[in-house]
Amino acid sequence: MIFAEWKPIDELVDKLSRYRKVLLAGCATCVAECAAGGEKEVETLAPLLSLAMKKKGFEIEIVTATIEKQCEWEFVEELAEKAEDVDAIMSLACGIGVQALAERFSEKPVYPGVNTSGLTIREEAGVWLSRCAACGDCILGETFGFCPVARCAKSLTNGPCGGTRREGKCEISEDIDCVWYQIVKRAEERGQLESLSGVRKTKNWSNSRHGGPKRVIREDLRK
Amino acid sequence: MGKDSEKKNMSRIVVLYCQNSISKNADIETITGHLEDIIVEPVMMVCSSKIQVSDLLKILDNGADAVEVIACPEKACGFLTGSRKADKRMEYAKSLLCKIDVNTERLSLTYGIELSVDEIIEIARKRAEIISS
Numbered sequence: 001m002i003f004a005e006w007k008p009i010d011e012l013v014d015k016l017s018r019y020r021k022v023l024l025a026g027c028a029t030c031v032a033e034c035a036a037g038g039e040k041e042v043e044t045l046a047p048l049l050s051l052a053m054k055k056k057g058f059e060i061e062i063v064t065a066t067i068e069k070q071c072e073w074e075f076v077e078e079l080a081e082k083a084e085d086v087d088a089i090m091s092l093a094c095g096i097g098v099q100a101l102a103e104r105f106s107e108k109p110v111y112p113g114v115n116t117s118g119l120t121i122r123e124e125a126g127v128w129l130s131r132c133a134a135c136g137d138c139i140l141g142e143t144f145g146f147c148p149v150a151r152c153a154k155s156l157t158n159g160p161c162g163g164t165r166r167e168g169k170c171e172i173s174e175d176i177d178c179v180w181y182q183i184v185k186r187a188e189e190r191g192q193l194e195s196l197s198g199v200r201k202t203k204n205w206s207n208s209r210h211g212g213p214k215r216v217i218r219e220d221l222r223k
Numbered sequence: 224m225g226k227d228s229e230k231k232n233m234s235r236i237v238v239l240y241c242q243n244s245i246s247k248n249a250d251i252e253t254i255t256g257h258l259e260d261i262i263v264e265p266v267m268m269v270c271s272s273k274i275q276v277s278d279l280l281k282i283l284d285n286g287a288d289a290v291e292v293i294a295c296p297e298k299a300c301g302f303l304t305g306s307r308k309a310d311k312r313m314e315y316a317k318s319l320l321c322k323i324d325v326n327t328e329r330l331s332l333t334y335g336i337e338l339s340v341d342e343i344i345e346i347a348r349k350r351a352e353i354i355s356s
Contacts (some may be wrong), residue, residue: 008322009322009323011322040275040276040277042273043275043277043281044276044277044280044319046277047277047281047283047284048279048280048319048322048323050284051280051283051284051320051325054324055323055324055325067313106244140327
């Protein structure tokens with residue numbers, strides 16, 4: 001999922017303090033999964049912001065709404081009625097959702113309530129691990145299902161480096177597994193260690209964000 | 224000073240209590256009639272695990288001076304993990320209050336079983352004293 005976390009409350013208060021009525025909009029997909037921007041988080045943040053504002057002497061009315069996905073126009077449209085009536089919108093969706101609201105409701109200031117920071121898997125309740133860097137040139141089939149781009153501190157595609165600790169931990173922290181250690185271990189388990197002996201060609205980064213803003217068209221899916 | 228003005232100066236304590244934490248004989252409805260010095264608003268829950276962080280914050284935002292949650296002791300929780308959940312949520316709610324520099328004593332969780340009306344009033348009164356000090 002796309003992972004996001006609340007911005008510091010002070011920052012949110014600072015942004016909203018000039019407004020009388022604000023729509024706090026949640027998204028029931030990725031940010032709900034990472035407990036940052038779903039309905040529960042919206043209904044928690046709204047009174048928290050209100051209390052914070054009152055403490056600083058500001059009056060604000062916060063209207064809340066959570067839609068299924070802020071990255072789909074059909075769902076964004078559901079916010080239209082509430083959006084009309086407010087001075088500003090704060091979105092708890094990822095950057096995609098914030099921009100969708102900003103585009104649809106372009107006459108209103110739209111603020112992000114979260115920082116979007118990665119693509120993660122939920123390892124267990126309350127623990128999320130970074131798993132994908134959206135590099136656009138996936139080599140997971142060659143690295144036995146472990147992504148060195150997202151999980152290696154140096155994003156090495158020809159690892160390991162010389163810094164792997166004895167216990168298979170990364171040199172930057174003993175709390176972090178060396179992903180190349182894990183790749184080699186799994187290759188050994190499968191009897192395919194030889195497959196790692198060649199040098200992988202230089203990664204093509206042009207299909208990731210390094211290649212600039214993207215516009216992808218699938219003619220077969222267009223109306 | 225008229226009665227309405229007097230009430231305005233009284234602490235308003237919302238008590239969210241697990242239905243199993245109070246005595247079967249306790250007539251909770253009589254609570255508000257007893258009190259001269261604080262306003263107590265009792266709200267029954269099926270289990271303390273039903274409290275949500277958003278509920279606690281909304282109650283404070285709506286003007287309550289404090290929220291007192293009464294939960295069964297952990298080993299006595301009829302739903303096994305209910306009290307523990309309530310405890311975790313309470314801790315998280317308090318951490319959020321801390322972030323906005325609001326007195327965390329305005330939220331509290333007390334464990335109790337077979338509590339009488341008088342005991343509940345005492346819990347609420349104590350909470351009112353703590354937040355006033």
